[in-house]
Amino acid sequence: MxxxxxxxxxxxxxxxxxxxxxxxxxxxxxxxxxxxxxxxxxxxxxxxxxxxxxxxxxxxxxxxxxxxxxxxxxxxxxxxxxxxxxxxxxxxxxxxxxxxxxxxxxxxxxxxxxxxxxxxxxxxxxxxxxxxxxxxxxxxxxxxxxxxxxxxxxxxxxxxxxxxxxxxxxxxxxxxxxxxxxxxxxxxxxxxxxxxxxxxxxxxxxxxxxxxxxxxxxxxxxxxxxxGKLLPFVHVVGRESHAGEPLGGVSATLLAAEVVRSLEWSPDLVEGQGAEASPLPALLKVADTKGAYDVTTPAAVWLYLNVLSHTRRPSEVLDWARSKVERSLQKGLQEAASRAAAYARLTGTTVVSFESQPLVLTYSELYARAGGLSAHAADWGQLRSLTEQPGLDGPERSRRMVEFLWQRSGLVGPGAVVGFASLAYxxxxxxxxxxxxxxxxxxEIVDREARAAGEWxxxxxxxxxxxxxxxxxxxxxxxxTDADVAVLAENTPAWDLGLAQxxxxxxxxxxxxxxxxxxxxxxxxxxxxxxxxxxxxxxxxxxxxxxxxxx
Ligand SMILES: [Zn+2]
Known part of the structure; x- marks a missing residue:
């Protein structure tokens, strides 16, 4: 024709x-x-x-x-x-x-x-x-x-x-x-x-x-x-406090601000050149985990980042996110410490000290620390009611699972968890x-037909x-590869809720x-x-x- x-x-x-x-x-x-x-x-x-x-x-x-x-x-x-x-x-x-x-x-x-x-x-x-x-x-x-x-x-x-x-x-x-x-x-x-x-x-x-x-x-x-597309998440955990006494906690927001600065538009992951270059990574969500207004500081901040790639493996992106987050939390805690010291000078009070080695876990490590889920049949009911409500998207289900396991693990902030929040492409x-x-x-065929199309x-x-x-x-x-799928399966909280490969x-x-x-x-x-x-x-x-x- x-x-x-x-x-x-x-x-x-x-x-x-x-x-x-x-x-x-x-x-x-x-x-x-x-x-x-x-x-x-x-x-x-x-x-x-x-x-x-x-x-x-x-x-x-x-x-x-x-x-x-x-x-x-x-x-x-x-x-x-x-x-x-x-x-x-x-x-x-x-x-x-x-x-x-x-x-x-x-x-x-x-x-x-x-x-x-x-x-x-x-x-x-x-x-x-x-x-x-x-x-x-x-x-x-x-x-x-x-x-x-x-x-x-x-x-x-x-x-x-x-x-x-x-x-x-x-x-x-x-x-x-x-x-x-x-x-x-x-x-x-x-x-x-x-x-x-x-x-x-x-x-x-x-x-x-x-x-x-x-x-x-x-x-x-x-x-x-x-x-290809990956959606790494970071769950940044601080310690909540009364707003009248912020130094009684650790500002999850300050730590998250460093994480945001470090991840947003980071050129580290760009592949290819010129018009063929992959886009910069972009944050699709940054929010604290509070449900409503009160005068308590937020205990945690949840964020996730769109990463489009040509050849990067999921393990590479996860390692990258983890090391960026480790450095960001250290930087955030240094900043918190210097502000606390300035406040102590102003008020003549004792300096509050902060941990300098915050714990950053992958989701699979958190899962292990929390003793998994299968050992706690009662948990399943609770987790179901948190994650299986209609209308929740994949990332929100993931966030709820991470929060749940963090609480179950008994860990305290400052720290962070990294993993994948949505379907990987x-x-x-x-x-x-x-x-x-x-x-x-x-x-060869498409090459030839593209050139011929220029004529007809x-x-x-x-x-x-x-x-x-x-x-x-x-x-x-x-x-x-099978290895890629294994990394994704272990680090995608909502894997069994519609995000499996x-x-x-x-x-x-x-x-x-x-x-x-x-x-x-x-x-x-x-x-x-x-x-x-x-x-x-x-x-x-x-x-x-x-x-x-x-x-
Ligand atoms: Zn389309």
């Missing part, structure tokens, strides 16, 4: 998918799987056997969400997996326009009206220009990433009409925006499904979106991998040794190393991302570049898939 032949079909599919809401964590996300199956089947989805288009419930998912999987057979066993997520983030930030958030054609004129008169140079002004040009389509999920899924479905249909060698398998997952429950379940299921359907899974193309506020030159990219890369035997050939599409398509937004690709390529560590597929580009995903200004998404992406995915199936 010429690239222009895709446009109307992919646009119509995008509109149908955006009009079917699927906000993460809502009942719509649960219902969407069945609706997606119906949309895929609408024009007679051609499966070899009747059951090769399936809604597959995620085992143990408290919301009872499902993956959708569909196979189109050509000849032989070689199979390319096309995958993407169908959940979207909340529509609340559309404000007054929320009723039209999932209806791009009704939303566009209303957004244009709302944005009229936006000051030049702002995101809003750029959005107004984009929407007035007619080159961009707004709506929740239009960019992230229902237009990508639409391209995948269109490629599948086209494959069915041509029947070239090989097979295409489509996988659409929920929960990418939060905990990748869909993809983690899918990777457990794929090896078995491949056996049942007699498929040889060769490689995968993810069709997620990229944001670009420039001319689109960065957005029009094929990504050869996806960034392994980095994915075609260059990694774990990428599998087809990775080298796959890289009339604009450049770049190759970039790492998809910068955290993505489901992490759980297809799967770069964690997949069990089938030996399954890995080389994966690239070829998806739409646009601007301001997750904002009410979310919009997708129509021509690239509806023409270039499907043609590019089609060509890469055919070449990969040919070997």
């Amino acid at each position: 010429s690239s222009a032949g895709w446009f109307d079909g992919v646009k119509d599919l995008t509109l149908a998918l955006v009009r079917t809401p699927s906000v993460n964590g809502s009942a719509d996300e649960v219902r969407f799987a069945g609706r997606l199956r119906d949309i895929i089947a609408q024009d007679g989805f051609p499966t070899h056997h009747g059951d090769e288009l399936r809604v597959v419930p995620i085992p143990g998912d408290p919301w009872r969400r499902s993956n959708v999987i569909g196979l189109v057979r050509g000849e032989g066993r070689r199979t390319v997996l096309l995958c993407g997520h169908y959940d979207v983030v909340s529509t609340a930030n559309y404000g007054e326009l929320e009723p039209w958030a999932c209806d791009p054609e009704a939303l566009a004129p209303r957004l244009i009206e709302a944005l009229a008169g936006a000051p030049p140079g702002t995101l809003e002004a750029l959005a107004l220009t984009d929407l007035q040009s007619g080159d961009f389509l707004p709506g929740r999920g239009a960019l992230d990433m229902k237009s990508g899924l639409a391209a995948g479905i269109a490629v599948l249909r086209h494959f069915a009409s041509e029947r070239p060698p090989g097979n295409l398998l489509l996988l659409a997952t929920p929960d990418e925006e939060v905990n990748s429950a869909g993809m983690r379940a899918a990777r457990e299921m794929l090896p078995e499904l491949a056996r049942e359907w007699e498929l040889e899974l060769t490689c995968a193309v993810n069709v997620d979106s990229e944001s670009d506020h420039g001319d689109g030159g960065q957005g029009r990219s094929i990504f050869l991998g996806s960034v 392994p980095a994915a890369s075609l260059e990694a040794s774990s990428a599998g035997p087809f990775a080298g050939r796959f890289r 599409s009339g604009s450049t398509v770049k190759l970039r190393g790492y998809f910068p937004g955290v993505s489901d690709m992490s759980f297809l390529a799967y770069g964690f 997949p069990k089938s560590g030996d399954f890995a597929l080389p994966v690239v991302n070829i998806g739409p580009w646009g601007r301001d995903p997750h904002l009410r200004l979310e919009r997708v570049h129509a021509r690239y998404a509806f023409e270039t992406v499907p043609e590019l995915v089609w060509r890469v898939a055919l070449a990969a199936l040919a070997g």
Whole structure:
């Protein structure tokens, strides 16, 4: 098909998918799987056997969400997996326009009206220009990433009409925006499904979106991998006191301030160079652990830090955090001591002394100090009531477990505990040794097709190393070793509360991302570049898939 032949079909599919809401964590996300199956089947989805288009419930998912999987057979066993997520983030930030958030054609004129008169140079002004040009389509999920899924479905249909060698398998997952429950379940299921359907899974193309506020030159990219993510936490413990007598305790806040200074935007962990460099680490939360106002100083401060990486192991990041925290606490205590000495001089009182060797433990060390949990059956009931309340996120569950074990251990501050507060994403890369035997050939194929696209599409398509937004690709390529998983399992308090890594560590597929580009995903200004998404992406995915199936 010429690239222009895709446009109307992919646009119509995008509109149908955006009009079917699927906000993460809502009942719509649960219902969407069945609706997606119906949309895929609408024009007679051609499966070899009747059951090769399936809604597959995620085992143990408290919301009872499902993956959708569909196979189109050509000849032989070689199979390319096309995958993407169908959940979207909340529509609340559309404000007054929320009723039209999932209806791009009704939303566009209303957004244009709302944005009229936006000051030049702002995101809003750029959005107004984009929407007035007619080159961009707004709506929740239009960019992230229902237009990508639409391209995948269109490629599948086209494959069915041509029947070239090989097979295409489509996988659409929920929960990418939060905990990748869909993809983690899918990777457990794929090896078995491949056996049942007699498929040889060769490689995968993810069709997620990229944001670009420039001319689109960065957005029009094929990504050869996806960034890894860890969320180290620090629980800083001081000693509380009456506010009228602060030197009777140890200020957890002062100690935490040093920890914050040391961790926030620390360049130590940055990898790669130029446009390919990984971002600086960023604190996502810093809060004391008091529930309400009173005149007692806080006993502890809880914080966690987003760390995006290319090759760093979990053990390396944990060791780094621990040594930073050790030095910070020593520095904080020195500072506390000098302020206490100054107060003693002012008041003619005795100098209060502070420990100079504060205890910094990993979560697994704290767990051991506390005598574990299994020995204390009664604890479980208490811990359950603390951690299993609906609506608590992974980090908050982790914090409650750490506080609970710290109390049980009998330890007193000053000190700190470090560990991991949320789901860990392994980095994915075609260059990694774990990428599998087809990775080298796959890289040649995308290299060639990106260059060819410069000819047939009339604009450049770049190759970039790492998809910068955290993505489901992490759980297809799967770069964690058993040793990595062991470190994570021991140091992630909420491991058994939905943050475990997949069990089938030996399954890995080389994966690239070829998806739409646009601007301001997750904002009410979310919009997708129509021509690239509806023409270039499907043609590019089609060509890469055919070449990969040919070997
Ligand atoms: Zn996405």
